[in-house]
Amino acid sequence: MLDPVVGQPALADPTTAALHVARRSLDRRKVGPLIGVLVAVFGAWYVSRTLDSALLFGLFLLLAAVNLGVACYALRARQLSLRAVGLLGERSWIPVDVEVLRGTTGITDVLADGAALRVLSLTAAHRAVLRRTGRAWVVGPTADGVAALRVEGSHEAWPARVLPTAPARRPAPSTDVVEPTLRAAEVRARRAKALLFFPAVLVVYAVYVATLFGGFQWYLFIAGMSGPLMALVLVVLFRHRLPDRRLPALVRAGDWVRAEVTVHSRTPRRDATAAASATLRLPDGATVAVVAGNAHLDLLGTITETGAVWVAGTVALGRTVALGFPGYPQVAAAKVTGS
Structure with a gap:
C-alpha cells in the first residue's frame, strides 16, 4: 500500500x-x-x-x-x-502516531501525536486498521479546531475536530476485533441483501393494512403496495450491489493471489462507487477480463497507483471473484467476462 x-x-x-x-x-x-x-x-x-x-x-x-x-x-x-x-486544498498530510481511545458507530476518538481528535464517519474496518498500524496522516487543525485524518490503505479524508480534553480509553468493541477486509465485505453484503429484504417486508405490511378492518380490503392492499413498488424501483436502481452478497464467502475462503491489473474504463456514481472494467494478469501469465459493477473509488485509486490487486475465488469465465487488498477495507465483487 x-x-x-x-x-x-x-x-x-x-x-x-x-x-x-x-x-x-x-x-x-x-x-x-x-x-x-x-x-x-x-x-x-x-x-x-x-x-x-x-x-x-x-x-x-x-x-x-x-x-x-x-x-x-x-x-x-x-x-x-x-x-x-479550504484546509485540504492548501495543506499537506502530516504523518502522526495514533492511538484509538474509543470508537462507536460513526464516532472515533483518537490521540494523534498527543492531540485528541474526534473523527466522524470512520468505519469499524478503518478503525481496526488504525488500531493495528498505530499510524495515520493529519491535515490541520485550523484555529477553530477543524482537521482531517487519513488511514493507512485509504485515500479518504475523514472529517475531524479537536477535543478540549482526551476522553478515557475504552476496550476495543467486538466490531473492531475483526479482519478489516472481511468486515468491509460483510457490510457490503448486508446492504445488498437489504435490497431484497425490504420489498418482502413491505408486502407483508400491505397485507396487514388490508386486513385492519376485517376481511381483505383490496383498495387498502393496493394503496399499501406503493411501498413495495418503490422498494422494487430501488432494487433496479441499485442492482449493481447484488453481487456483493458473495463477498464474505470469497474473503473467508482466502487463497488471495496477486495479479497485475489494467483498468480500462470506469463510470463513477455519486455514492463514491463506479462500474469498472479491467484486465488481470495472473501469476501464471494468463490474462482475464473482469467487470466490477460496484467498486469503491478508494479501491480503484489504489489499483491505479499500484498497478496490482489481489484476487480471491475461482478465476473462470462467468464466475464471481473478489478484488481487494487483504488486511485493508478495500474489496469489491467482479465477474470474469473473458480471457
Missing part, C-alpha cells in the same frame, strides 16, 4: 479529491432523514386519529426518533466536511 504524498495539498491526490466531493454529496443526501421525521410524525398522528393500534403508533415514534438522530449526525458531518475544503 502506498503512503500519501507529503509536501503537496491533500486534494492534489485525484482519488482523495473525488472521495471528498462524493462525501459532501452523501452528507447532503443524508439530510433526507429530516423528511423521514416529518413523515413518521404524520404517520403517528394519523394512526392515533384513525386506527386503534398502539404498536403502529409506537413504531412511527421510534422511526421519527431514529431519523432525527441520523439527521443531526449527518448535518454535523457535512458542516465539518465543508469547513475542511
